[in-house]
Amino acid sequence: xxxxxxxxxxxxxxxxxxxxxxxxxxxxxxxxxxxxxxxxxxxxxxxxxxxxxxxxxxxxxxxxxxxxxxxxxxxxxxxxxxxxxxxxxxxxxxxxxxxxxxxxxxxxxxxxxxxxxxxxxxxxxxxxxxxxxxxxxxxxxxxxxxxxxxxxxxxxxxxxxxxxxxxxxxxxxxxxxxxxxxxxxxxxxxxxxxxxxxxxxxxxxxxxxxxxxxxxxxxxxx
Numbered sequence: 001x002x003x004x005x006x007x008x009x010x011x012x013x014x015x016x017x018x019x020x021x022x023x024x025x026x027x028x029x030x031x032x033x034x035x036x037x038x039x040x041x042x043x044x045x046x047x048x049x050x051x052x053x054x055x056x057x058x059x060x061x062x063x064x065x066x067x068x069x070x071x072x073x074x075x076x077x078x079x080x081x082x083x084x085x086x087x088x089x090x091x092x093x094x095x096x097x098x099x100x101x102x103x104x105x106x107x108x109x110x111x112x113x114x115x116x117x118x119x120x121x122x123x124x125x126x127x128x129x130x131x132x133x134x135x136x137x138x139x140x141x142x143x144x145x146x147x148x149x150x151x152x153x154x155x156x157x158x159x160x161x162x163x164x165x166x167x168x169x170x171x172x173x174x175x176x177x178x179x180x181x182x183x184x185x186x187x188x189x190x191x192x193x194x195x196x197x198x199x200x201x202x203x204x205x206x207x208x209x210x211x212x213x214x215x216x217x218x219x220x221x222x
Contacts, residue, residue: 035042051109114138
């Protein structure tokens with residue numbers, strides 16, 4: 001069986017968990033989804049798993065499940081090696097007047113993580129990898145950014161548009177995520193890759209990411 005990742009023809013000799021095991025509380029790992037992965041794409045994604053989890057948990061709090069995962073999975077890593085990771089996260093952090101802290105986020109690492117996760121969701125939905133004529137980008141409604149007002153309004157509209165369930169004709173497919181208190185996903189698009197595809201990921205009921213899988217083919221070619 002081939003690797004799940006878009007454009008990869010290597011054999012899938014390892015299992016890739018979607019989302020990663022670390023996102024789930026202890027005792028609930030049997031509810032994980034897996035896809036076949038080559039070593040390259042399994043290892044590449046794992047380097048971003050903890051980084052993404054930290055920011056999702058900090059952004060998702062005070063969600064009970066996010067706090068549980070943060071205390072049991074994230075905090076020990078922050079304390080490890082004389083607080084090395086915590087110190088790294090605090091670089092460029094800004095203390096706000098209301099007592100909260102604003103952290104700088106490496107969006108490139110989030111993009112790498114969610115591109116891999118989106119490829120996994122597509123593979124799990126239709127038993128094949130995303131075709132090469134799709135480009136992938138992501139919107140992070142929970143994050144503040146320096147984008148201009150028009151861009152933020154467009155992103156807000158996209159978030160609202162994809163807040164409901166997919167209508168039948170654009171219900172691309174839905175993998176059985178099993179533990180929806182941790183992770184839910186909705187996939188919008190005409191089945192059999194007949195359109196662009198939108199994937200809405202939601203973690204711990206509060207942190208949302210919208211992945212836009214845009215086909216470069218026109219309708220006549222689809």
